Amino acid sequence: MSAASNGRTATRERVTTWTGQGIPRKEDDRLVQGEGSFIDDMGMQGQGYAWFVRSPHAHARIVSIDVSPALALDGVYAVLTGEEAKSMCQEPFFRIAPGAASHIEEWPLAVGKVRYQGDAVAVVLADTRENARDAAELIEIEYDPLPAVVDGVEAAESSAPILHEEAGTNVAWNGVFNYGDIDWALENADHVVKIDRLHFHRFSSTPIEAAGAVVDWDVGSGVVTIHTNHQMPMFAAMFMGPTLGVPINKFSFSSRDIGGAFGTKIGFYPQLAALALLSKKAGRPVKWTEYRTENLLSSTHGNERTFLDIEVPVMADGTILGFKTRAYDDVGAYLHYEPLGGVIWSQVLPGCYKLKHIKVDYSATLTNKCPVSPNRGYSRMQHLWLIERIVDTVARELGFDPIELRKLNFVQPEDYPYETPNGCVYDSGDLPRSLDMALELVEADYWRARQKELGKGKGKRIGIGVGSTLDSGTNNFGQARIINPELPFSGNGEAAIAKLDLYGEVNVNLGTSPQGQGHETTAAQVAADILNVSPDKVTVSIGFEQANNSYIGFSGTYASQFAVTGLGAVMGAAQKLRDEILEVGAYALGLSKDEVELSDGVCVSKNDPSKSIPFIGIANLVYTNNAVLTPELREKVSLTCRYVYTPPFQVPDTDRKWGNLTLTYASQIHACVVEVDEETGEVKILAYAAVDDCGRRINPAIVEGQVHGAAGLGIAAALYESFDYDEDGQLMQPSFYEYHVGTALDIPHIRTSYIESPSPFTPNGAKGMGEGGGGALHAVCNAIQDTLDKDDAIVYDSHNSWERVYDLLKSGERQAPRGVSVLSRVSGS
Template identity: 50%
Template sequence: MSSAEDTNNWVGKSLPRKEENRLLRGRGKFADDIKLRAMLYLRFVRSPYAHARIVSLDTSAAEVLPGVACVLTGAEIAKTTQPFIEIGPDPFAKIKDYPLAVSKVRYQGEPVAAVVAESPAEADDAAELVQSEYEALDPVVDAEKALEDKSLLHEDVGTNRVWNGVFEYGDVEGAFKEAAYVVNIDRLHFHRFSSTPLENNVVIAQWNPKDERIYYQCNNSFPSFAIQFLAAHLGVHIDRIRVETSDIGGSFGIKITSYPQMAVCALASKKAGGRPVKWVETRSEHITSSAHGNERTFRDTRVALDKNGVITALVSRHIDDCGAYPRYEPLGCVIWSQVFPGVYRFKNARIDFSQAVTNKCPVGPNRGYSRMQHLWFLERIVDICAHKIGIAADEMRLRNYILPEEFPYTTPNGCVYDSGNYPKMLQVAKSLFGWDDWKIKQAAARKEGRLIGIGIGTTLDSGTNNFGQSQIVNPFLPYSGNSQGANCKLDIYGEVVLAVGSCPQGQGHETTAAQVVADVLNVHPDLITVRTGFDTERNVHTGFSGTYASQFAVSGLSAVHGAAQKLKSEIKRLAAFALNTKEDDLEFGSGAQGPEIRAKSSGKSINYWGLSNLVNANSASLPSDLYEITLNCRYVWRAPFKVPDTKKKYGSLTLTYASQLHVAVVEVERDTFIPRILDYVAVDDCGTVINPSIVEGQVYGATAHGIGAAVMENCVYDAVGNMLTSTFSDYTPITAMNMPKVKYGHIETPSPHSYSGAKGMGEGGAAPIHTISAALQDALFANDIIIEDSFNNADSLFRAMAAKEIRHVVSIEKRI
């Protein structure tokens, strides 16, 4: 037992999760499980068109249907609310984003009206009675075409190019002059998909007319962000908005941008006289109109390499498609640069980055947000160059990786990679995988005419953002740094109670937070109550609280650790008084009456109830110099960031860099063109591991999302903006039948940037997308096929293989 330092017994163990008991018994509390007295139900009426002017909207028949409480339209909302805040600068800021379309619709599925009734069925019936007439406008579904500005989505903005910036570092022209090889890649494309959490969005809102307070029970995954948008939009004091979340059935970032629907539910509640209003999204609504991941096109890429195949410079033009409304964008226009060089050593690069609006569903921060698109692009470059020059994929990577001895490594744009060892990860992956055996099998299979490829994907999961990077996209934004809050207290009877400003969706925060507190106080984690979900009224949150961007192990647990330390020092001071001894004579532990503090010299002890009682219910004996002790300790952890240089686009943008290295063997079946995964290895490094089984589970989950995205999951639009994959039967999320067995390995390079050595993790950098593209490239390069797209299913592979003419998307200049 130690009183001076953390005992560190619980952190690092695969402690079974505290969450399990309720979830296994069907006693979890998800937002849709909540039923309130006098609750009304809301249905949206949505646009069938991708781009159209609203000629008329007649809600009269719906309004008189029995059971209907009220109907809302965009025109009505626009009279009493402000458009949502735009994060981007002018001309971006001229976009008017209301939660219901006002005069025109900009994507199929955009809500135009909301119907509120006594039951979900009555709301459905009434929604069908809303009559609308549209005048179709030219839809813009391709981001590159959008940049031609022939048909504008937001006329007031004057362009569809809502953001543009050039990221240039080093001596690009000099490097190209000295290059031994220059590889030109005409076009690469990262497709649109969504991690589609199994639980759809749910909002219950009550705008109480008695105190003008709005109470949300919902599953938004970044409530601190949502309330900032809602308060400005609704014109209410932010303190009047309470957001509470409970169990959340997955988010993967997609539930960050549910604030427009939250706004409509509150306005509907207000119109209905303060009755609570519930909206439960259908799966089709979720797929067509919640949020998709960013789609990105990479044009005119030029790569300079030396004679050994070491990349020396890169030039490219990137066009990001953010859909109809930017919402969380244009943050993605800088967030990718957290991993500017990926895992590679090149110093010279110029990337011209634009973002375009199109007549498609708005994007949101989907698992791997903005970095995965860029990391995929870099991995494609590495593989294409390797094949063109004739260097093996593994050797190519070893020649280009940042070396283990170079950490902490400063990237060309000023990010500091905390730690890592990519060659070792490759070695671990190869040994788990049986690399040499597979090479032999591959050669034999090729002789039989089989199309088998082996691919490597090396990727990063950057965690704990410096929100100062938002000033690179808009210098006027008042955000920088990062923070998270936690509160650790002894309640009146001495229970240890912890609250933290995260809103977990399966990541096991209750468990890992308890592990940290258990070590600080030297008590069993079962004795620590961790509050479930998020609640603004717990008063622990900061402006960045929520669960997103691979950071809980750093920001969340640092806040928890700080709060527990603060409580511990208060306990010590109080116990020293109670036991009439000095603080260094005290030890923490558990006795017959639960957690207690003992004086080593006298053997006397006082338990947590005794201590709490002195402060809360029996304070007459407390000397006044101890009045400041509350045993209710809030701690805010702040990340040690500076504001980046916004002109040079230079600075530290994220605190930790977890890394992933995956290897896959993929066969393209000759008769069906189905890409079959024959073997799969995932190696992870997230620094010091808090709970190994939770980390392993996150790796498997991120791997499934990536494999699904690589070969099955694609948000498909036709030429006029009809969404063709609006049910799970069309979108086809990966199932147990398609998910291969994953061989898991890990290494630990502790982070010097976090108190525990842990790195944020969970997004996984979309490693499988890079890996499967690489394996397909390896399988098909001999057939003159370049993998140009991140999505490759049987249909797209068939088209590529059946094409009569070879597409020359890649050329190489040899100067040696």
């Protein structure tokens, strides 16, 4: 199969259904003209500009803060410190963690101590950005530096400095996930492959628009207005409300266009709370635009995870029975969404494979580093990378072909719905076929021949690697109870309103806050099919407005779910609206409801097309002419239809850590060909392909774009992007000079194709997608592995700079520890 057409059509010609068409996006006319409304484009009358004062130390006691020199500067409106902010709050932020970590107190600004370089100590408000920044520099803060811990494994040791004394430990959460009988498997397997250590590095998808907000605490009404690019604003409201003493209905959150987020715009609610208090204190609106260094130091990093003592039982035929490991997740200095990452990975417990016996002893540890929160592929990609490294290492050590080994161990097409050892249900897919397609797309046979021709020792080597991955979507928030059984969370959902406006205009609004995913377009496609109009005639409100849009507690744009939850809600709302229009139309035409239908904005008799009433006429009857309707119809019809889609979840069994944790499982197979320079360790990608299976595609062009994007970020993370701290806790990459974001020269052309295995569990057959499951990290690492000699070390890190690859290339010569060993009970394989 060749690269599939993405189904785009240049013009919106009449088609059977709008769903499934790659039509150009509704968003784009404004965005290509620079007419989007991003957060720094917003402002309010009388606003001041906020600037956060951040700690230069990774760990220190705050001895004193003198704000008077700042206040003496012309144009400075107010300064807020941590102690004062705390005094204005009702309680610390809500804590997800149970046990010792439940005692951790986090306030909008640091109180008493700073715990990472970039921890916010105070915030200044002034008449201009420049004056706010000048004033911030004048604040005199005396610190008493403390030893820092910057390694997630060391943080768990008793000798490590404690970040939060009230918890008495840096272990924020620990849980043992144990399924099947790994001890039996290890005792009875023909081979046991042991890997000492694998490390998934710290990086972030760094959206080009950093965080920001315009906040106004109106003392008269008590309403706190927050324009922001937070991607889950009502989640932020739930965290901020009890701390600030503000009821949810006194917040007024809104967003318009958001310049990328990738999960990293979930964690900044402490900043929003500090800005609200600053506004309250200063009596004027506050505008804050995060600058890039601030973003890299303090906004959000992705989870860094170390896996120790990995043991993998394997049978002589290549059947992998499972694995065990100890995992340490370095979550940074505060728990902003964590320790939920401690269970999220278990949505994909066995990866793409029929592994039966799995034991993971998982700890989330606090370190003197930037707090983590979700980042594209959140928590699952770390685990999937582990599994892909396991599979490739087993193949290499035992002499199996990595492709055939995958096919042998894959969940097979006939196995769906497939229940994993922890009760998750994989809905559909065809992994072997996807793998074949990816290999063909990347022209693996050609490159395999080239690789043999070139060999080793001639300056360049070729490596071919694949990554098999899952993009689990639509969380069951009941999994939070596996972390903390006291949490009152379960299920999931999204809300939408479909409305006929006063002159018959069709409007849809959503609880989501998209950041480039094209919700206006796909929501319009789905509603257009149900209401039988062109998507051009469906207006989908831009962004989110708390006052106007419908929402539930889970609303937002995150975690690969819009195609299911968001569009499920749009479908439900549009169907209700359709019913109401048909009902009013039938009454107006003197027909019964089953004698009329909708066609291009008109309700028309099925038998006599001359009998019809346009949507404007329907709207007139309901909104401005309702005395002509029957009392029953007036009672029944509002033309404003809300629907909440909820997936069919149950509460997981927290004792067994067992249950269906996500509704859908999109899969992706990535294939990568690299060229490695033997002299320098430089890695160049020669060919790249990804095959996606996300069930029914609502808009194939948007799906393909998401595949490209996730692959691009993964490639950049694997080769170029890493956050490293020195031993004192100083971030070594505090700007885009040092943090090398992948450019158009770094990211290769990405070939794509697809399979559509509809999900049997969703209203439209679609699966959530977009995160990509870190497929590129798996494929790039496996391709680098393929360039190494048998006596070289294994690829042990998800980030492979030139230096690291060079070290790997020379590791055999140096007789460096290989990081892997095999115990065999049978000879050969």
